[in-house]
Amino acid sequence: MTARLKFFYGPMDCGKSTLALQIHHNHTRSGRKGLLLTRHDRSGSPRITTRIGLAKNATELTDDHDVRALANTHNADYVICDEVQFYPVGHIEQMADLVDCDGIDVYAFGLATDFRSVLFPATQRLLELADEALRLQVEVLCWCGSEGQLNARVIDGHVARAGQQVVIGDTDDATVHYQVLCRKHYRAGELAAVEAFTEAS
Ligand SMILES: [Zn+2]
Numbered sequence: 001m002t003a004r005l006k007f008f009y010g011p012m013d014c015g016k017s018t019l020a021l022q023i024h025h026n027h028t029r030s031g032r033k034g035l036l037l038t039r040h041d042r043s044g045s046p047r048i049t050t051r052i053g054l055a056k057n058a059t060e061l062t063d064d065h066d067v068r069a070l071a072n073t074h075n076a077d078y079v080i081c082d083e084v085q086f087y088p089v090g091h092i093e094q095m096a097d098l099v100d101c102d103g104i105d106v107y108a109f110g111l112a113t114d115f116r117s118v119l120f121p122a123t124q125r126l127l128e129l130a131d132e133a134l135r136l137q138v139e140v141l142c143w144c145g146s147e148g149q150l151n152a153r154v155i156d157g158h159v160a161r162a163g164q165q166v167v168i169g170d171t172d173d174a175t176v177h178y179q180v181l182c183r184k185h186y187r188a189g190e191l192a193a194v195e196a197f198t199e200a201s
Pocket residue numbers: 142143144145146181182183184185
């Protein structure tokens with residue numbers, strides 16, 4: 001069977017890490033050996049963690065790592081790459097080499113767009129190179145009930161429009177957090193119903 005590069009993407013909380021661990025589980029059961037990679041995991045330690053409480057130890061990918069070398073050192077039959085939006089583009093090229101030159105399957109999971117609604121460079125490269133790119137449809141809803149699509153960075157109750165591409169939020173003492181909004185409310189910068197918002201401010 002020909003190896004494949006598959007990319008699964010969607011907004012926060014759409015179940016990417018959960019699917020990553022499910023795929024890992026299924027392959028492990030059929031006797032295949034996997035390598036799990038992540039970067040800037042929200043737990044602060046190299047693990048693939050999910051919002052619904054599942055977790056697996058993983059290797060934290062650094063700029064110096066070579067994905068092909070790592071996979072071959074681990075005798076991996078497949079590689080699962082979580083949080084790929086944070087990978088340098090060079091690592092995406094290495095993932096394609098891993099598939100084409102070493103016959104190892106690569107499953108990549110990540111966000112499509114950053115807080116400005118612009119594609120992450122690694123995501124763009126994956127969309128260009130992947131054999132298959134799937135937008136995950138596990139429903140994540142905006143506060144209005146519409147399908148959530150974009151990741152807003154919220155600072156002091158406002159949707160940020162400028163700043164560094166990568167700021168890790170959602171930790172215990174973070175002043176920055178992220179909220180998934182539908183396109184309309186992302187573009188309007190509305191984080192809650194207007195009545196409730198006026199009352200609260
Ligand atoms: Zn909405």
